[in-house]
Amino acid sequence: MDKELKKNLALVTDTLKEANLYYHACHVLGYDQQTIAPKKAREAQGETSAFLGNKGFQLVKSKKFIKAAEYLYENRADLGKYDSVLAKSLHREYQRVKRITPKMQHEFSLIYNKAFVDWLNAKEASDFSIFEKSLGKVREIELKQIALEKVHRNTTYDALLDHYERGMTENILDETFGTCKERLLPLLEKIKKSKKQIRRDFMSRTVPEEAQRRMAKYLLNLICFDFERGAITTTEHPFMDDIAVDDIRVTTHYYEDNFASSMFSVLHEGGHALFGQNTPRVHYKHFIEGEKTLGMHESVSRFYENRIGRSKAFIDLVYDKCKEIFPEVFADASAEEFYEAVNVVNPSLIRIEADEFTYTFHIIIRYELEKMIINEGVKISDLPRLWADKYEEYLGVRPDSDKTGVLQDVHWSGGFGYFPTYALGNMYNAMYINKMKEKYDINKLISGGNFDIISDWMTKHVYKKADRLEPQEWIRDITGRAFTPKDYLDYLEEKFGAIYGLS
Numbered sequence: 001m002d003k004e005l006k007k008n009l010a011l012v013t014d015t016l017k018e019a020n021l022y023y024h025a026c027h028v029l030g031y032d033q034q035t036i037a038p039k040k041a042r043e044a045q046g047e048t049s050a051f052l053g054n055k056g057f058q059l060v061k062s063k064k065f066i067k068a069a070e071y072l073y074e075n076r077a078d079l080g081k082y083d084s085v086l087a088k089s090l091h092r093e094y095q096r097v098k099r100i101t102p103k104m105q106h107e108f109s110l111i112y113n114k115a116f117v118d119w120l121n122a123k124e125a126s127d128f129s130i131f132e133k134s135l136g137k138v139r140e141i142e143l144k145q146i147a148l149e150k151v152h153r154n155t156t157y158d159a160l161l162d163h164y165e166r167g168m169t170e171n172i173l174d175e176t177f178g179t180c181k182e183r184l185l186p187l188l189e190k191i192k193k194s195k196k197q198i199r200r201d202f203m204s205r206t207v208p209e210e211a212q213r214r215m216a217k218y219l220l221n222l223i224c225f226d227f228e229r230g231a232i233t234t235t236e237h238p239f240m241d242d243i244a245v246d247d248i249r250v251t252t253h254y255y256e257d258n259f260a261s262s263m264f265s266v267l268h269e270g271g272h273a274l275f276g277q278n279t280p281r282v283h284y285k286h287f288i289e290g291e292k293t294l295g296m297h298e299s300v301s302r303f304y305e306n307r308i309g310r311s312k313a314f315i316d317l318v319y320d321k322c323k324e325i326f327p328e329v330f331a332d333a334s335a336e337e338f339y340e341a342v343n344v345v346n347p348s349l350i351r352i353e354a355d356e357f358t359y360t361f362h363i364i365i366r367y368e369l370e371k372m373i374i375n376e377g378v379k380i381s382d383l384p385r386l387w388a389d390k391y392e393e394y395l396g397v398r399p400d401s402d403k404t405g406v407l408q409d410v411h412w413s414g415g416f417g418y419f420p421t422y423a424l425g426n427m428y429n430a431m432y433i434n435k436m437k438e439k440y441d442i443n444k445l446i447s448g449g450n451f452d453i454i455s456d457w458m459t460k461h462v463y464k465k466a467d468r469l470e471p472q473e474w475i476r477d478i479t480g481r482a483f484t485p486k487d488y489l490d491y492l493e494e495k496f497g498a499i500y501g502l503s
């Protein structure tokens, strides 16, 4: 590395180090705000957070910094393997925003903010018309930003997908979701007609918060969450926050009449946290720990929530502990009944409450609508009807209100292209689980409580290069194969075919 490159690299990393001090403080404040901060503290906290965030923002927006970062990008071939990833990432971000003037930036953020508030009010009133105008504006500015980015993609929607899952395209998704429909719809019909009775009564028995808290701790310990470098508390909508290298926090929500909700959200967010806790420390040192995509992250959280948490081996393993902590629930319910109850297939209206089998359809519906919104310029006022029609077509249920239909998710108030990452996560993990199976009998590892072995395998194969490779390269690197939904569909067919006695 020559002197000039060294100088520029030092400028970039020193600046990022300083900016990260501000961002670190913002993260801690944000976590506090969403968990234990009293309602009236929010305004002052928001002010402090905006001030600190802006300090960091100014550092990385300075001409000096951008010039140095662009220099790194041009000379990335001479950088080490971590710094070249950083150079590419900074360049990508710069390309995205360089033609956006501060005035436009301000105008966009007002539109997103208003859309969020309008969405909240519209959802509360269950009236889409309150959100309609704002949503139209969001579409307008999303298209404007894509035009300003000047990236070369086949379709506008591809450019949007890039923001969430780099390299993903409509072509790949059309084929992927087409296969899902072909294979899952006939099976869903069979499941609906099946005479199989699944008991659910014990799932809504009252469980005090204190008992659920014990269960959450037990589950996190079991899957090897490191409490010396992490913490858990409660919030309204569970999330994980990777605040710093040794500070990865999760949240959950305890419902007294739905103990399973917290159990599975803990496994889900715990999965996200394990990804953070096992990210190589050197990635933090080189500021690339945030390069992993949403699809990669969801693959891990859903691995722990569904592939482990909703497996027979896992339910058998934790059943005695469940009986000990929730004696009233399991007094007359067996492990087999518990397993079936957490895997019941029930086509329903709300995505976040969907079962593992019908989940993909909730994503397909949103994906098809997003393409219509972005590529076909569909009338925004038609969305509630189009939404309802698609639910009826795929799942046989029709929302009778905007609240349980088109207004249920917050995502569109912030833009388009996010949803497919949820489905991709399921497909990625199905592929790498099959790779893991070449070495281990996973059910045996689960039954034996050998989660350290599972975590080691994930660290070595799944986490290690996630920040350095693009999603398509990453999945090929782990499995030796190109991305395919086949493994996931095979898994669903086998699992739910067995539960519902179909062959």
Ligand SMILES: [Zn+2]
Pocket (backbone or CB within 6 Å): 268, 272, 297, 298, 301
């Ligand atoms: Zn998640």
